[in-house]
Amino acid sequence: MKKYECPTCGYVYDPVKGDPDGGIAPGTAFENLPDDWSCPVCGAAKDMFEPLDED
Amino acid sequence: MSKTDYVIAGAGVAGIEAAAAIRARDPDGRIMVVGEEPHPFYARIRLGELIDGRVGVERLILKKDEWYRDNSIDLRTGVRVEGFDTKAAVADLSDGARVQYDRLLLAVGARPFMPPFPGSDLPGVRTLRTIDDALKIKSLAADARAAVVIGGGLLGLEAAVSLVNSGLDVTVVDVSRWLLPRQVDPKGGGVVQGILEGMGLHFRIDAKVGSIEGRGRVESVELAGGESLSASLVLVAAGIRPEVGPARDSGIEVDRGIKVDDRLTTSAHGVFAAGDCAQHRGRVYGIWPASEAQGRIAGAVMAGEKASYEGTIPLNTLKIAGVAVFSIGDIDPENTGDTETLQSGHVYRRLTRDEKGRLKGAVLVGDIKERRRIIAAVGEGKPYPEKG
Ligand SMILES: Cc1cc2nc3c(=O)[nH]c(=O)nc-3n(C[C@H](O)[C@H](O)[C@H](O)COP(=O)(O)OP(=O)(O)OC[C@H]3O[C@@H](n4cnc5c(N)ncnc54)[C@H](O)[C@@H]3O)c2cc1C
Ligand SMILES: [Zn+2]
Numbered sequence: 001m002k003k004y005e006c007p008t009c010g011y012v013y014d015p016v017k018g019d020p021d022g023g024i025a026p027g028t029a030f031e032n033l034p035d036d037w038s039c040p041v042c043g044a045a046k047d048m049f050e051p052l053d054e055d
Numbered sequence: 056m057s058k059t060d061y062v063i064a065g066a067g068v069a070g071i072e073a074a075a076a077i078r079a080r081d082p083d084g085r086i087m088v089v090g091e092e093p094h095p096f097y098a099r100i101r102l103g104e105l106i107d108g109r110v111g112v113e114r115l116i117l118k119k120d121e122w123y124r125d126n127s128i129d130l131r132t133g134v135r136v137e138g139f140d141t142k143a144a145v146a147d148l149s150d151g152a153r154v155q156y157d158r159l160l161l162a163v164g165a166r167p168f169m170p171p172f173p174g175s176d177l178p179g180v181r182t183l184r185t186i187d188d189a190l191k192i193k194s195l196a197a198d199a200r201a202a203v204v205i206g207g208g209l210l211g212l213e214a215a216v217s218l219v220n221s222g223l224d225v226t227v228v229d230v231s232r233w234l235l236p237r238q239v240d241p242k243g244g245g246v247v248q249g250i251l252e253g254m255g256l257h258f259r260i261d262a263k264v265g266s267i268e269g270r271g272r273v274e275s276v277e278l279a280g281g282e283s284l285s286a287s288l289v290l291v292a293a294g295i296r297p298e299v300g301p302a303r304d305s306g307i308e309v310d311r312g313i314k315v316d317d318r319l320t321t322s323a324h325g326v327f328a329a330g331d332c333a334q335h336r337g338r339v340y341g342i343w344p345a346s347e348a349q350g351r352i353a354g355a356v357m358a359g360e361k362a363s364y365e366g367t368i369p370l371n372t373l374k375i376a377g378v379a380v381f382s383i384g385d386i387d388p389e390n391t392g393d394t395e396t397l398q399s400g401h402v403y404r405r406l407t408r409d410e411k412g413r414l415k416g417a418v419l420v421g422d423i424k425e426r427r428r429i430i431a432a433v434g435e436g437k438p439y440p441e442k443g
Contacts, residue, residue, distance in 0.1 A: 007372040007381075007423070007426070008100075008372050008373065008374050009100060009343045009344060009347075010343070010344045010347060021113075021114065021116075021119075022114070040098065040114070040117065041098050041100060041101075041117065041343070042098065042100040042101060042343070042374065043098075043100070043101045043104055043109075043110075043374070044374045044379075045374075045377060048374070048379055048423070050427065
């Protein structure tokens, strides 16, 4: 499962951790986040996120 | 007097990133984080959403109590570092404690700037920086019909949208000739303005504030041109001033911010600075990603690692009330060179090229999906879009 990065603040969504405070269970793939989920740090919309190229 | 290895003044993103970076390298070092605000580290960027109730305080808190416990970080909220003696390496806390430290990080952020308008001290005139500021504005908004926001930058626009969402009639006043003059060209600013007008905001652009008036509390904002805007709430968003006071008082070199080198070290031995309070290579960033990076690197250096901070690329990816704005490089606001603009409704795209057709800069409003390719093309000085 890929990590995704918020372009506004740099927050990284890690599917392994999820976003428990936002009601997202650990193990939830980015693609399966609800459309109205937003960045916990800056509130940017889900569709602004970019896949992170792991190196 | 108590003793600790690391004292961090300020529990914002720079301070907390530093604490995490230290803990990752030094499992046993004693870390104390002293934060003046009553709340633990939170998403300051989202305060606008707190004003109109889109989120509550709980959702803004970014690290729960367990995080501090699991990482053995001694967090003192509601306590200030009043001052420190760099020779004795002792910090004085507002609760009376004196703490001996090995290394001290100043991650004390910035304060809102209040221009000296006549009447700026009237009740009902506010600035926005903290959770408590936002809650105060929220309660004032509950009783207000009209508000004026002075300053049409990122923060001013975000707050203005929150006030509209709260049901107020809101006018934004700004001296610049178009919105976001440092991020976008006039036409791009116009597109942003159009989107926000569609949400119900009013604008007075290219307009100067003469004074704020009211008997006992704010009643209106008087523009230099003669117009009077009535308002029972005025939000001043006129930029920030790095918090340099405690550093200056202890003899540390400050300019606009606390001066640091590439290792985030100040002029005093064992004292570091990071985030909105710091000035690195002449620059105070005032943005979250730069504060986060500086905090992380300061923490690594404090824990003994050979790390250095080279600066943060000042890419502008903004999100104003859900509207994405991106800009990079030379945006040629005066239209002197070869530019290509394309506008359809609320989506705007402008590319700036040199005589050889190489991409020099870009502005995107509404749809910013292209930005990765644009960043690469500007970085490599390549034509864009690449011809197949
Ligand atoms: C409403 C709003 C919207 C924003 N939107 C964006 C955005 O979209 N994108 C972006 O990149 N940036 C944005 N920013 C800016 C961003 O929030 C800051 O750049 C970032 O928070 C700076 O982090 P910091 O840790 O350096 O300072 P801060 O977050 O200010 O934290 C410093 C902390 O130190 C405390 N403190 C001060 N003095 C002392 C002392 N003597 N002792 C103890 N504690 C002390 C302060 O009270 C504060 O809690 C926004 C800011 C605001 C207010
Ligand atoms: Zn974000």
